[in-house]
Each structure stands twice: as structure tokens, then as C-alpha cells.
Amino acid sequence: MKLTHIYRIKPSTEQVAIMDTWLEMLRRHFNYALGQRFDWLRRTRCQIDRCSLISEPIGDIPNLFPSYNFQAGELKTTKELFPIYKEIHAEVQQQNLKRLDKAWQRCIKPDKSGKRAGRPRFKKQGEMRSFTFPRINGPKAGVNKIEAGVLTLSKIGSMPVIMHRPFSHGFELKTATIVKKADGWYIAISLEDDSVPSPKPIDEIKTVIGIDLGLKAFLVTSVGESVEVQQHYRKTQKHLARQQKRLARKTSGSRNAQKQKEKVCRIHQRIGRKRENFHYNIAHQLVKQYDLIAVEDLNIKGLRRTRLAKSIYDVAWGKFLTILEAVALRSGVHLVKVSPHNTTVDCSRCGTKVPKTLAVRLHECTKCSLEMDRDENAAINILHKALNAVGLTVSAYRRLSGCTPDEVGIPNCEFGKLTLILTDIASEDVTSL
Ligand SMILES: [Zn+2]
DSSP states (O other), X not given: OEEEEEEXXXXXXXXXXXXXHHHHHHHHHHHHHHHHHHHHHHHTOOOSSXXXXXXXOOXXXXXXXXXXXXXXXTHHHHHHHOGGGGGSOHHHHHHHHHHHHHHHHHHHSOOTXXXXXXXXXXXXXXXXXXXXXXXXXXXXXXXXXXXXXXXXXXXXXXXXXXXXXXXXTTOEEEEEEEEEETTEEEEEEXXXXXXXXXXXXXXXXXXXXXXXXXXXXXXEETTSOEEEOOOHHHHHHHHHHHHHHHHHHSOTTSHHXXXXXXXXXXXXXXXXXXXXXXXXXXXXXXXXXXXXXXXXXXXXXXXXXXXXXXXXXXXXHHHHHHHHXXXXXXXXXXXXXXXOXXXXXXXXXXXXXXXXXXXXXXXXXXXXXXXXXXHHHHHHHHHHHHHHHHXXXXXXEEETTOOOGGGTTOXXXXXXOEEEEEEETTTSOGGGO
């Protein structure tokens, strides 16, 4: 399992100057290496049936693609031509090229779902914000180490680190990435542990929950609990607009514009952090209470293009699901993603299709006359789908206080929470419910 811990670092003014120079030099080298690849593509391709009237490749056509190995081999020449690159730790420069190569591969080869990323772009001034040391604290890492609150880096020196938490036990330190953020410098340490945390065996699952994510409430669970939407962005929108207007009035490139830009960046950073904190809180609460969590596998990209785009960006379900997945993995909780198809339409008790528009908040079944909140109904459906997926079924609902199955799912019931008794699909007849 891989983890990343981020700590704040306190570099001196001289060290900040060195790191800023590194970022700029690495940015230029990144752009050069990317240009070299584009150039090769342009020169080795032409129309098969005609000649271009505008341009034709001149000079030698390199028959070797400027791959990572080729470009890394050229680093030596770069250092001879531009001695300033001698001042940058060699492995950091290799990592910089590796990063380019990864971006390139993502653009060339489709991933599991058959999608390719966009082509890598040239980085503008200030757009390179991090560099990576591939080894830290090991025998081969040299002087690069982080120990007792002090970070030592080759050619940069030692600086204090604010160790607000210890490294997770049993993990090995892998890479260290220095990141420049709106409010200062940070170090992101990636940790790795070879042992894979095993999820709870299926027959030991005792508590389960289905979750419906929404814009009205951030989430509604299958037992009718809901969490309000926070709207971190909307709350700050006016303030942000004012600061952005001020930025627009400053002369571009001036010292004052730079200062104002930093201010705007910090607002964005604060919004992001509030949202992340909220997501982590919810994820931990869920993982603490349940052994299996069922969620919808949302098509977030498709939703983004609708009128609700801003609200959807603000709730950031995608980020929440990533966080929930990571938190669940660490504590051995099952997270099951199901297709959202028909989850709002189906009746959670009898399965009849009850079509409704977004404005209809209540689910009213025409067949079994079940009445409940639409999101809660959806959450129950999501849970059912997930239980089927892992080979469990809700063979009987039982309330601790002894309600009959007919009352199941009725909100505002004065008895306590529902308890689901789960058994294996094989041992019970599913249809008897
Ligand atoms: Zn029904």
C-alpha cells in the first residue's frame, strides 16, 4: 500500500532562492525535452499522397525516438552547455524527464477504460511547482534524509520540517517531492508497505450502509441519515470575485499584481482545504461505523457539462469517493461501487418503477404504497445492488425493537436504526422478502 505524507518545511531565504531557480531551470529543460519529442513527430510524418506546400523537414531526420533513456543520456551534454544544470541534483533532473515520459505515455497509450490523456503542454513561467528526489533516508540516498525534524537535501542544505505527525509504522520512505504552494513550501514523502491490508471476510460483515450522493443533501444513507451540502466555494464566491477584480486592475507582471495573485491563490487553497477536511471527516465517520459501504459509480465528467456544473464542482464527489476509497482500504472496510442505473426510479421495497423528475422529493410507490424520501429510497437500492455484487443479500430486515418487515424503510419511525441481518445468498430464498 502507498501513502503520502505532506509536511511543511521552513527553508531559509537563500534556500528559497535556490529552489526557485531549480524550478525555473527544470521547467526550461522540461519544455526543451517536450519540444524535442514533438519535433520528432513532425519530422517523421507526412501525408502519403502529397507534399506539403508550406513546410518540409530539413536536415537529418533522427531515426531514434527521443525516449527517456535517450534524453537522460543527453543530460551530460546539457550540463556542459549550460553549467547551471551542474548545480541541480542529477536524480532530480532524471525524475523531471521521467515525469515528461509518463505524461507522454498517458497521451499515447489508452488506459484500462480505453481513454487517453491530452497531449503534454509546454509549461509557462511559474507553472512548474515541484521537483522530486527519488530516494530519501536509504543507504543509496546519500545526504538526502529527513530525521528528527530536519530535512537535508543535496545541494540545498538543511532546513526544519514541521513533523505534525509521525511516519506510519512499518512503512518504508520512498521518494520526496518538494512542492511550492500558495502559502509556502512543503515536502510530500511517499511511503510504501509491501503488505496488502486484507479486507474483512464477507461472512464477517455485520453492518452495511448504502449512500446516495446528491446536491440537495451531500449524502443520504439507507437508514435516512443525511449530511448537508457545505458549498465551500459559493460561500467564498463574492470575496473571491472582489479579489479577482482587483487583480485584473493591476498592471500585468508588476510587483503589486504578483502580490494580489498570491492572495487569490490563497483563497482557492483555503476553499480546497476546507472541502478536503469535510470529506475526510465524513469518510472516517462512515468507515468507523460500517463494514461495507455501497456507493454509486458516478459519471462525474458527464454531469459537469450541465447547468448544475458549479454545484457539482463544489461538492466534489469524485474527490470524496477517492478519499473514501483510500480510508476504507486502510481499515479493511469494503467499498462497493454500483451502477447508478435506475436507483432513483425503482421502489426499494417491491421493485416497481416509479419515474420522477428532479423536483419530486418524495418516492411514492403506486403498487405497495411505500412513501419515503427519494434519496433514501435510492440509497437502499444502491445497498441492495452492492450486497448482490459481493454475494450477500438482505434476507431479512429486523429492527432491534422488533418491527415487522413491512415497516422497513418508513422514515420517522420512532424506533431505532434498522439492523440488517445478512446471510449468504445460497442459504436463504431471496424472493421470500
Ligand atoms: Zn413499491
